[in-house]
Amino acid sequence: MANQEKITLPADRLPVIRVVAMPKDTNPGGSIFGGWILSQIDTAASIPALERAKGRVATVAVNSVEFHEPVFVGDMISCYAEIVNTGKSSITVKVDVYAERNPANLETVKVTEAQLTYVALDENRRPRVLPD
Ligand SMILES: CC(C)(COP(=O)(O)OP(=O)(O)OC[C@H]1O[C@@H](n2cnc3c(N)ncnc32)[C@H](O)[C@@H]1OP(=O)(O)O)[C@@H](O)C(=O)NCCC(=O)NCCS
Incomplete structure (x- = not known):
């Protein structure tokens, strides 16, 4: 989605991860490798899933x-x-x-959206019913 309107970070909630994209995370084209972003997404999504499951979870699908x-x-x-x-x-x-860039004249861009599904696991790594 090119030419986005000027936006800011959501004011009504907190990010679960904030991290700076580093040179080691680039692809051959010079921008950031999509796999690195997916890794951040999987880590971020697992946090509310772990809290809800009150225990081990596994990613079953990137929908x-x-x-x-x-x-x-x-x-x-x-x-x-x-x-x-x-x-x-x-x-x-x-x-x-x-992504936030150019701090002197801050620009905020919504770069990626994803939906993932996790499964709560028991000690044998089999699905476990979610706690209340
Ligand atoms: C997670 C795992 C234990 C689920 O086993 P399973 O035999 O498919 O379990 P079930 O068929 O009983 O499904 C369990 C739940 O997952 C959901 N599910 C299964 N496959 C799904 C998919 N592709 N998309 C969305 N939900 C899915 C089911 O709908 C079910 O949900 P519910 O209990 O809320 O109704 C198994 O698939 C597994 O170990 N996968 C590897 C997980 C992993 O290692 N992830 C890290 C990435 S390497």
């Missing part, structure tokens, strides 16, 4: 990922994660990723 805009070295990445659905053992989490 969707949309890379709206590129991420560049030095961008401050903020990942917002919220549970959008729960089942018997599963927890589905939506993640919104924003």
